[in-house]
Amino acid sequence: MLKIENLTKKFGNFTAVDSVNLDIKEGEVFGFLGPNGAGKTTTVKIISGILKPTSGSVSIDGIDVINNPIESKKMISYIPDEPFVYPYLTAREFLRFIAEVYKIENYNDKIDELLSFFGLLDYADLLLSSYSHGMKQKLLIASVVLRNPKVMLFDEPTVGLDPLSVKKFKELIKRLTLAGTSVFMCTHILEMAEKICDQVAVINKGKIIASGKVKDIIGHDKDKNLEDVFLELTS
Ligand SMILES: Nc1ncnc2c1ncn2[C@@H]1O[C@H](COP(=O)(O)OP(=O)(O)OP(=O)(O)O)[C@@H](O)[C@H]1O
Ligand SMILES: [Mg+2]
16 A cells, blocks of 8 residues: 655755655554654655655555655645644635545535534634644544545644544544555654554664564563653664
């Protein structure tokens, strides 16, 4: 499904992403872990087509994202770490706009359902300039679900979300992956990664230093959790 091969990104002489190989299957939740500055956001920006790699390739179902930007963008959604919304649209207008751009049919009921799911229905007709960080983040997550893409890229999706919204987010991830969507998620919340990710990889200074199922990375020591292993690997 999502295949990343020998991906390298240099900024001048500095190598931010160094020969990264990852393979994410259909319906899988993949957690991309690593300390600040490790190269997670840079990798996600390359997958989404925002940044061009120095070398290497990214493909979705065999379609190269660098050579086929339009085709691949139809299959990908990306929620960056800083949520951006158009300030002079209301939430409902924003979702309608997304639905029209991506040619989604019969969207009005879906929009209401999603706004209600995230507790935003009462705020649906307010301008987004009045939305809080968490409300914007939830609206963006709703816009992604509306699109139903093959691959979802999340950069720190739960930062700023209250506990109920985090729970809702996890529910949503489950629903989406059951329908075949693959989720690629950068996160620092190791407890969440341990609970919801089928596979994780740890990146440090641009290089993958561990990858696989959480239980394989932790190993046989029953007293250890992902946080212990992460700190050992990256310190
Ligand atoms: N446009 C850029 N120009 C120069 N260096 C950059 C640029 N973007 C990122 N970098 C560098 O690349 C490295 C990786 O950054 P990146 O944002 O990918 O880290 P990250 O793993 O997402 O970190 P965080 O957990 O803090 O979000 C950092 O050292 C950063 O300073
Ligand atoms: Mg980042």
